[in-house]
Amino acid sequence: MRKINFNRIKTAVVIVALFIIGTLLNIPFSRELKRLKIEAGDANVKLSDSIFSDVIQTGIYGLILGIILVFVGLWLSRKAKLGAPVIESFFSKEKNTKNSFSFKKLLYPIGFSVILALIILVFHKLVRNYYPVTTIMERPSKLYYAIVSFSAGITEEIIFRLGLMSLVIAIIQFFRNVDRPSAKVVWLGIIITAIFFGLIHLPLSKNFSNFTFVTISATMIGNLITGSFFGWVYWKHGLLVAIIVHIVWDLVFHVIGSPFL
Numbered sequence: 001m002r003k004i005n006f007n008r009i010k011t012a013v014v015i016v017a018l019f020i021i022g023t024l025l026n027i028p029f030s031r032e033l034k035r036l037k038i039e040a041g042d043a044n045v046k047l048s049d050s051i052f053s054d055v056i057q058t059g060i061y062g063l064i065l066g067i068i069l070v071f072v073g074l075w076l077s078r079k080a081k082l083g084a085p086v087i088e089s090f091f092s093k094e095k096n097t098k099n100s101f102s103f104k105k106l107l108y109p110i111g112f113s114v115i116l117a118l119i120i121l122v123f124h125k126l127v128r129n130y131y132p133v134t135t136i137m138e139r140p141s142k143l144y145y146a147i148v149s150f151s152a153g154i155t156e157e158i159i160f161r162l163g164l165m166s167l168v169i170a171i172i173q174f175f176r177n178v179d180r181p182s183a184k185v186v187w188l189g190i191i192i193t194a195i196f197f198g199l200i201h202l203p204l205s206k207n208f209s210n211f212t213f214v215t216i217s218a219t220m221i222g223n224l225i226t227g228s229f230f231g232w233v234y235w236k237h238g239l240l241v242a243i244i245v246h247i248v249w250d251l252v253f254h255v256i257g258s259p260f261l
Contacts, residue, residue: 007088008088015162016066016070022062022152025147025154028148029144029145034046036140069159070158072167073158073167076167080166080169082234086240109241109245114252123222124222142258153249157242158239164196168188168193172188190228191228194224197224197230198222230249
């Protein structure tokens with residue numbers, strides 16, 4: 001029992017460290033976004049002169065929020081039979097082929113992630129052709145999107161899948177008084193989390209284009225689909241695979257696909 005708990009603690013430490021790294025990787029994109037807003041004439045935005053202060057503030061924020069999300073998430077996910085089995089298997093001396101990491105296991109989730117990103121790219125392209133979007137300001141360059149792809153893949157999966165999705169499923173379990181969630185319960189948790197995942201992306205979309213029924217619908221539908229996919233990956237393969245798949249999706253959609261948007 002002590003060994004299992006100790007492995008869980010080490011797993012939690014690794015995930016907290018990943019979350020801090022993810023939050024720090026968001027700094028270049030955040031600063032560039034503020035700079036573009038200032039150039040566009042937004043007087044309410046201020047850019048700090050010292051990137052060092054941003055690192056300190058973001059690092060502290062990442063540490064505190066990461067600890068809350070990870071420890072609560074791992075505790076809740078244990079009841080929901082979710083979590084980070086692949087990361088935990090790194091610290092286990094017992095061989096478990098089901099939870100062990102292998103690149104072969106990544107082929108199908110990554111392949112499907114690339115296909116899904118391309119489909120949604122086509123969807124956005126068609127929407128923009130029939131319903132032109134009024135641009136407010138230019139987007140950051142591919143380099144910034146490449147960096148923030150890693151940031152979003154790490155932090156959003158820890159926040160939404162390990163944290164929120166585990167919480168939603170655990171709450172449903174509590175009221176239904178069941179030890180193991182059924183597939184229907186898990187899918188309900190996936191969809192609820194995906195809706196919040198879409199809502200959190202609306203403010204970012206508002207930075208680049210005016211809010212209309214079309215832009216809001218496209219943002220919500222796209223993130224509902226991708227959020228549900230990431231939730232399914234988290235359910236079936238755990239946190240680490242969900243993070244990797246999310247990063248790949250963002251790289252394909254925002255970096256490779258950016259000229260088509």
